[in-house]
Amino acid sequence: MTTRKRSSSSRRSAAPRFTVPGIAIKDAQKLIDLLQMRLVALTDLAMTLKHIHWNVIGPNFIAVHTMLDPQVDEILPMVDAIAERIATLGGEPNGLPGGLVATRTWDDYDVGRANAIEHLGALDMVYQGVNEDHRAAVDAVEDLDLVTQDMLIGQLERLELFHWFVRGHLESMDGSLITEGAKTEAGAQRKVRQARKKA
Numbered sequence: 001m002t003t004r005k006r007s008s009s010s011r012r013s014a015a016p017r018f019t020v021p022g023i024a025i026k027d028a029q030k031l032i033d034l035l036q037m038r039l040v041a042l043t044d045l046a047m048t049l050k051h052i053h054w055n056v057i058g059p060n061f062i063a064v065h066t067m068l069d070p071q072v073d074e075i076l077p078m079v080d081a082i083a084e085r086i087a088t089l090g091g092e093p094n095g096l097p098g099g100l101v102a103t104r105t106w107d108d109y110d111v112g113r114a115n116a117i118e119h120l121g122a123l124d125m126v127y128q129g130v131n132e133d134h135r136a137a138v139d140a141v142e143d144l145d146l147v148t149q150d151m152l153i154g155q156l157e158r159l160e161l162f163h164w165f166v167r168g169h170l171e172s173m174d175g176s177l178i179t180e181g182a183k184t185e186a187g188a189q190r191k192v193r194q195a196r197k198k199a
């Protein structure tokens, strides 16, 4: 890939000139903008899962390493479905890295090589944010487009299941999470370390 000083990938896409029958252009624009954020969030999630897959270490390495790829294998088709819904609605999906970084409202996942449970503590925070926003998107399209809503609901069911797979590793006998109260990925990592010291 050649190096370019400026990238056009972060520009806002043009307003739709057409959309599906029965939806007003202004509503299509709202749907496209909302779906673009979900495209960015799920692309970021898939890349974050691969980052963990590559950087996880320790006694639970293989369990966590192999748990994450099937999640990526389901999330990438979700990104594709969202992008194709944007195009179907008359929009211009953008999955380029520059656009992703310019659009997102959060920072990169901030844990590198680390113990499996520390990563899962941080990943719990990631799923917390992504799934909360996906659920908000489901609510936001309620009066705009039930077809888009149906797609998002189906995705959310799987994303919430994956979140449970992560949390299952963090659950204590009393049903609480060992990372309870953590607000950031690094904070969750610290809580896991503290819990391990106490054990």
Ligand SMILES: [Fe+2]
Residues within 6 Å of the ligand: 053
């Ligand atoms: Fe791999």
